[in-house]
Amino acid sequence: MLRRRDFLACAAAATALPALPGPARAQAPMPKLPSGFIWGASTSAYQIEGAVKADGRAPSIWDIFSHTPGRIADGTNGDVACDHYNRYAGDVDLMADAGFRAYRFSIAWPRVIPQGTGPVNAAGLDFYDRLVDRLLQRGIAPMACLYHWDLPQALQDRGGWHNRDIANWFADYARAAVARLGDRVRPWAMLNEPSVHAIFGHGFGNHAPGLTGWASYVTAQHHQNLAQGTGIAAIRAERRDLALGTVFSLQPIYPASNTPQDVAAAGRFDACWNTINLDPLFHGRYPAEFERYFAPLTAANDMATIRVPVDFLGVNYYGPSYIKHDPGAFLAQAGYGAVPPGTPRTLLGWPIEANGLVKVLARLRDHYGNPPVYVTENGACYEDPAPAGGVVQDPERVAYIREHLEACATAIRQGCALNGYFVWSLLDNFEWAEGERRRFGVVRVDFDTLERTPKASLQFLSRLMRAQPASAVP
Template sequence: MLRRRDFLASAAATAAATATLPALTRAGLAQSAGQSAAPAGGARIPPGFVWGASTSAYQIEGAVTADGRKPSIWDTFSHTPGRIADGTNGDVACNHYNLYAEDVELMGKMGFQAYRFSIAWPRVMPDGTGAVNAKGLDFYDRLVDRLLAANILPMACLYHWDLPQALQDRGGWHNRDIANWFADYARACVERLGDRVKPWAMLNEPSVHAIFGHGFGNHAPGLTGWDSYVRAQHHQNLAQGVGISTLRSMRSDLKLGTVFSLQPIFPSSQQPQDIAAAARFDACWNTINLDPLFLGRYPAAFESSFAPLVQAGDMQAIRVPVDFLGVNYYGPSWIKHDPAAFLAQAGYGAVPDGTPRTLLGWPISADGLVAVLARLRDQYGNPPVFITENGACYEDPAPANGVVQDPERTAYIRAHLDACARAIGQGCALNGYFVWSLLDNFEWAEGKRRRFGVTHVDFDTQARTPKSSLLYLSQLMRAHATGAGAVP
């Protein structure tokens, strides 16, 4: 298992610490899991578990024209009238580009051991290909050095939906050349940062990007239809594999993986057509990513849809070993047959009465996280996993006495950490948990009106205020560091 002592070193000791990164093994997990039986007081998380926070570039950085950065598809989309619920955009967001040191200091004070951030492709290669923008990479240099000085592991995600607009103008994820464009961009990032950053995730939630950005059209770049979805999905899978192989050829000390959004899918009724629709939706959301990566094939129901795009060698390029899998988990979905739905005639159906929900209406089920991890254990070889996103949106009150009280979010996090402990106890290869998100941010099509952060951000003044969920996490992380592994 990836253990904290293996890679959370001070800047001066980074090289020595990262030499022990290959300790990411299921054998290491099994040894720890054997010591993690739940006591009467609650489930236990074993030693070596990594505690982190996640963000993404467009949602927090701001500074969209600074130091040579050019527009991404989300700049274009968010500036298109009617696309964002509250009419806002990511031009400033959390101003993390200028306030990163303050945010790293906050993480250090709270006891976070790792930080998963994304790199903005339009900062590094403003035109998508060609010349590398040194000033753009300078920002990530400063961020990484600050993290290491605070004894926080940097985990970089190469793509979190902010494709350079220049590449979208050349077809974006519909153009199969993007696999090589992505590999060139990834190479540039690792050439600059790979001496200090060891865990690298290729893509964030490719199925979600394909479904909402290229199928429904309510995310950037705003494209619609089944064929559009299929092309975006296959070329993301291909870029993911080519990217991993490219980086693995560059350095042997990297830990390479990718990030999928996974969720249990249930039929909204026991009618045969709803059961079949749920199976189709499960394929489009979950196994459309898992099967190519781990099994080297597309789900049988959709092989004919992907066949025209799959060229010789594609599936071998996609099925490459990964050192870890990032799992983003929020909750389950109930699905019904919908003849009008572009996504395999499957649409969102009625949620069972009494199911708790977040402000966005998302159903809540911590047991669903256990089910997701058990599926990876049983069907996909139990790969080493990090929960790279987990969190909830609620209507938070204004700050008072230096804190924002968010008991609903705290309860959500607690329940899901308990689920993590239970899954580990059942032999699932879970190595860490990254809360979504460190900061309230620009929440995609919802704009700034919906908040997921464990830190409140006043978007007018950029003041950061901890929420009670952050203080809970801090208490838990510090207790765990001293050997008290129970989830209180």
């Protein structure tokens, strides 16, 4: 199990620094979380790094997708993004100055093995060496995620997640990354949100690689589950001192009405979004209603490979979904329905329900053995105002984060094995199909000048993190 003291061992020397600039805000009661609770920020490689041709990096599926006319809402791409590849040191300093104790980042497969298989690109790994060293110098514990949707295009040309061989390709990539960084990075997550990547990238087609249909979705989902297992097994065969896990997007699924059709559709959607990941990992089977679709893809030992013990589970949580029966929907005839009137929403229209996080964590407690959990993404998109006085005032995001941290505290009191919280995201970034027009960061990025400006949400988190020193970890 990944213990809090292990995660924080390299961060114990972090010291309190002056408060961030900006006008004073009314002091509402702070969420009360246990000593040693891990405070982190999350990002992903394609969304922030830029430098897409630097040091031998080859194209990913998102490079191709974002350069395809009509795919990205504002016509932008990740060529520069936040230029984190060149500005990482300053971004690490931002985190350290705010008081973050951990940082979850993803590694770009096309930087490490540009063709997906074959020779390892040492120059690409050099960047992650520099990043990890800077994190440790500033007292921040690194958590690496091996796959956050940026598959090498060379592998997509060979079938991508539709090619069963990808499970072994992924294992080779995992070994290469860990061989270089495993002496300093202890927690490793295999995949980020495999169901989301399967649904939107291989079903709806509005994410890279832009594929559509039920068979495409099922195939991509199974092969991601399989790669998750082969990756963990490959690393464990060589290193027993690392904490290995994976990251799922989990959410409550509600029927859009109380009709039997919508209730049934919500159950099917819940299986496709939530239990399609959870049941294979923790129970060694697919949800009963979908086993027949996965059977033709499943070889004799697949479920044993997928059902591998994990040291932690990352949970990405944003809010619930309301689902209706839709005969025309590719995803098990289940589609998005109307959100109840009066439900608060973010700028993206996502409904807000902080207590839904408690429900998600309680489900893990009651049905999946209460694994050690980190909330590895949680945050909100709003229309932020221009900076004033050196800070961006984002009270809606502050309220969103506060409510969800209160939900974390509630879940812990109810016996859920929650050990930390990583805000999404450190920086405004390239927000996938939305491009640069939608902002989740607690730090504003001016995409013309690349200037960073703290937001009030960062100040709020900073005050909270500083009140809980690492030395208090039991």
